[in-house]
Amino acid sequence: MSRICVVGSWHLAAVMSACFADVGHKMQGVDDNVDAIDSLAQGSPTVFEPKLKSILTRNIKEGRLAFTTDFQQALKGVSIVFLAIDTPITAEGVNLTPIWNAARKIAASARQPYILVVTSQVPVGTCEMISNLANEANPQVQCDVVCNPEFLRLGTAIDLFRHPDRIILGAARIEPAKQVASIYKPFRRPVLFMSLREAEIVKHATNAYVANSVSFMGEISQLCDELGADAFQVSKALRLDRRIGKYAYVKPGLGFNGGTVARDVKVLLSLIANVNKEAPLLQAILDVNHRQNCLILERLKGIFGDVKGLEVGLLGLTYKAHTSTLRNSLTLQIAKQMHDAGMLLKAYDPIIVADTLDPAYKIRMCQNMLETVEGSDALVIMTDKDEFKQLKLSDLAKAMRNRVLVDAVNFFDPQKAVAAGFTYVAIGRGFKWLSAPFQN
Numbered sequence: 001m002s003r004i005c006v007v008g009s010w011h012l013a014a015v016m017s018a019c020f021a022d023v024g025h026k027m028q029g030v031d032d033n034v035d036a037i038d039s040l041a042q043g044s045p046t047v048f049e050p051k052l053k054s055i056l057t058r059n060i061k062e063g064r065l066a067f068t069t070d071f072q073q074a075l076k077g078v079s080i081v082f083l084a085i086d087t088p089i090t091a092e093g094v095n096l097t098p099i100w101n102a103a104r105k106i107a108a109s110a111r112q113p114y115i116l117v118v119t120s121q122v123p124v125g126t127c128e129m130i131s132n133l134a135n136e137a138n139p140q141v142q143c144d145v146v147c148n149p150e151f152l153r154l155g156t157a158i159d160l161f162r163h164p165d166r167i168i169l170g171a172a173r174i175e176p177a178k179q180v181a182s183i184y185k186p187f188r189r190p191v192l193f194m195s196l197r198e199a200e201i202v203k204h205a206t207n208a209y210v211a212n213s214v215s216f217m218g219e220i221s222q223l224c225d226e227l228g229a230d231a232f233q234v235s236k237a238l239r240l241d242r243r244i245g246k247y248a249y250v251k252p253g254l255g256f257n258g259g260t261v262a263r264d265v266k267v268l269l270s271l272i273a274n275v276n277k278e279a280p281l282l283q284a285i286l287d288v289n290h291r292q293n294c295l296i297l298e299r300l301k302g303i304f305g306d307v308k309g310l311e312v313g314l315l316g317l318t319y320k321a322h323t324s325t326l327r328n329s330l331t332l333q334i335a336k337q338m339h340d341a342g343m344l345l346k347a348y349d350p351i352i353v354a355d356t357l358d359p360a361y362k363i364r365m366c367q368n369m370l371e372t373v374e375g376s377d378a379l380v381i382m383t384d385k386d387e388f389k390q391l392k393l394s395d396l397a398k399a400m401r402n403r404v405l406v407d408a409v410n411f412f413d414p415q416k417a418v419a420a421g422f423t424y425v426a427i428g429r430g431f432k433w434l435s436a437p438f439q440n
Contacts, residue, residue, distance in 0.1 A: 005074050008084035009036035014045045019161045021059035023186040029067040030074035041067040048324035051158045071109035082117045089263050103130050107137035115176045117146045123267045127196040144176035147196045149203035155322030167191045170199025207264035213249035214256050215285045218292035221252040221428030231428030252428025255292035259328035297337045299425045308342030313372040316383025317349040324351045331382040348372040350387050378404035393420035
């Protein structure tokens with residue numbers, strides 16, 4: 001098996017290091033974030049991911065995985081280096097400063113020819129610039145760059161890494177790409193070879209297509225709510241169409257958040273603007289998504305009229321149900337809308353320690369679900385955490401002041417919610433809200 005270095009310390013780097021080690025590769029993780037590296041060295045990932053901690057711990061114990069902040073030590077005897085630095089999101093797309101810094105450190109530390117595999121999310125043309133930077137920074141050591149875009153999702157990353165739909169490898173020369181393909185051989189998945197720019201565009205195009213599907217279904221959901229049709233029945237029919245498929249992103253509900261999907265749409269818009277072209281479809285995706293993510297505030301205004309001073313409980317703050325990160329959390333984006341409208345917010349999330357939330361969000365963190373519900377005018381369920389599925393509607397109703405339940409993840413049966421005394425708010429269920437008797 002190969003000796004491989006992974007540069008980075010957040011989600012992608014941890015998952016990649018753990019999964020490669022688990023199939024027998026000798027893995028060395030490196031990053032200059034001392035706290036993150038110390039945590040990983042103890043088997044504790046910097047962000048929660050199901051199965052990840054146990055895989056890290058096992059492979060560290062068995063000697064296949066180690067972490068350091070010393071780049072020269074990490075690259076010693078290594079011919080393949082994965083660049084898995086997280087790229088921060090900006091209003092325009094991405095901030096590539098961490099990528100440039102890491103590429104320079106790798107080049108300065110390399111003592112033998114190496115393949116630099118870029119898995120970080122980067123705009124088209126970045127891999128060519130990384131290649132130039134690395135070879136100019138250390139002309140004595142040859143660097144070949146391979147673009148290997150990742151398609152992981154928080155909460156299901158381990159299974160997706162082990163069983164990807166395909167492995168994309170872009171390179172200027174086929175030989176380095178084939179060497180990288182050999183590392184993935186234990187996973188027995190199809191490999192597609194292409195150019196650097198083609199591989200970069202695959203990542204942008206994939207996320208833009210997903211974003212288009214989400215926004216499309218958002219508009220269909222709103223139409224269904226106006227016309228009294230259930231968008232979930234529409235979605236079921238769409239998935240059975242072979243031209244669309246059972247895995248299509250056509251689930252009714254809120255839009256996507258400001259994470260990787262939005263980032264790639266913005267990157268494509270920027271690239272198109274740079275060649276003096278227009279992309280009305282891509283811009284419409286973002287516009288529709290913004291409207292979709294304003295629906296909760298609109299529904300609450302429709303029910304209460306004046307929402308200033310309204311006390312609202314939020315269940316679920318993280319980016320997704322089975323992760324601990326708050327980065328790009330849709331709940332926090334919507335919470336800002338509510339706060340700006342004058343609402344008083346409190347929240348509970350079983351993964352988030354109460355005193356770790358930034359006070360700037362203006363959300364009072366609660367110790368449990370009951371504290372979040374008690375005295376609230378409205379309760380908003382934002383993530384489909386298993387713990388929330390155990391909620392009893394009758395208990396919730398008794399604890400609240402005004403019984404408005406906003407079910408953003410469609411946990412509950414509308415009729416049962418209304419029978420328990422709630423005004424039930426949903427998206428795509430054929431109504432804006434229901435209260436006894438059953439009418440809009």
